[in-house]
Amino acid sequence: MTETSWMALRQLLVERYHDLRERLARRLGSTELASEALHEVYLRLGRTDTPGAVASPRAYLFKAAYNLATDRRRSERRRARHAVSDADVMLDIPDGQPGPDGIVEARIELAALARALLALPPRQRAILIAARYQQLPRAEIARRFGISRRTVQFELQRALEACREHMEMTEGDADDKS
Numbered sequence: 001m002t003e004t005s006w007m008a009l010r011q012l013l014v015e016r017y018h019d020l021r022e023r024l025a026r027r028l029g030s031t032e033l034a035s036e037a038l039h040e041v042y043l044r045l046g047r048t049d050t051p052g053a054v055a056s057p058r059a060y061l062f063k064a065a066y067n068l069a070t071d072r073r074r075s076e077r078r079r080a081r082h083a084v085s086d087a088d089v090m091l092d093i094p095d096g097q098p099g100p101d102g103i104v105e106a107r108i109e110l111a112a113l114a115r116a117l118l119a120l121p122p123r124q125r126a127i128l129i130a131a132r133y134q135q136l137p138r139a140e141i142a143r144r145f146g147i148s149r150r151t152v153q154f155e156l157q158r159a160l161e162a163c164r165e166h167m168e169m170t171e172g173d174a175d176d177k178s
Contacts, residue, residue, distance in 0.1 A: 005054065006046040012057050013042055020062060028069050037069035109167070116166035124159040131156050 013020065017038065024034035041064045054060045098106065117125055123145065130136045130144070131152075142149045 009054070009057055009061065010042060010045050013038065013045070013061050016058060016061075020058070020065065024062065024065055024069070027066060033069050033072070034065070037065040037072070040068050041065045112167055112170040113163065115170070116163040119166055120159055120162055124155050124162070127152060127155045128159040128163075 021031065021034045021038055024037065025031040028034055028037075038061075041061060044064075117128070120128065127141055127145065130141045131138070136144075138149045138152050142152045145152070147155075
């Protein structure tokens with residue numbers, strides 16, 4: 001068939017649309033799928049190269065629509081399988097929230113840290129809070145306390161070491177009790 005044959009196929013599809021849709025719907029079990037397939041065939045007619053002579057135009061249109069509908073069903077099934085497997089993967093993601101034992105452990109560590117901070121000399125505690133909690137630059141801390149940045153760094157290092165040692169001792173005491 002020539003280019004005009006695509007026009008003839010489109011015209012035949014328009015003229016026999018209801019008959020083709022009913023026959024296709026009986027075969028597919030879905031009027032909606034049949035309609036969508038026929039609309040897709042209509043849009044595709046003329047977009048492809050000339051296939052040559054078409055012996056039975058009605059059978060050609062029916063078979064083209066049926067193949068499109070079948071392909072669509074297959075791809076929907078594949079998507080559904082992937083969606084199920086994606087959902088399974090999502091269900092296997094561990095919960096990032098701590099459980100009751102994690103909450104108790106965190107509270108114990110927080111209490112130990114509070115005790116470690118209270119054990120520090122007042123200036124070290126203030127420097128540590130300014131640097132870590134308030135996130136002030138070392139130069140600002142030095143200006144506030146009237147000391148050098150090197151002294152700020154030294155006091156901060158001593159405060160962190162004292163807190164670490166206090167926490168390790170607390171952890172060792174907890175291990176001895178269990």
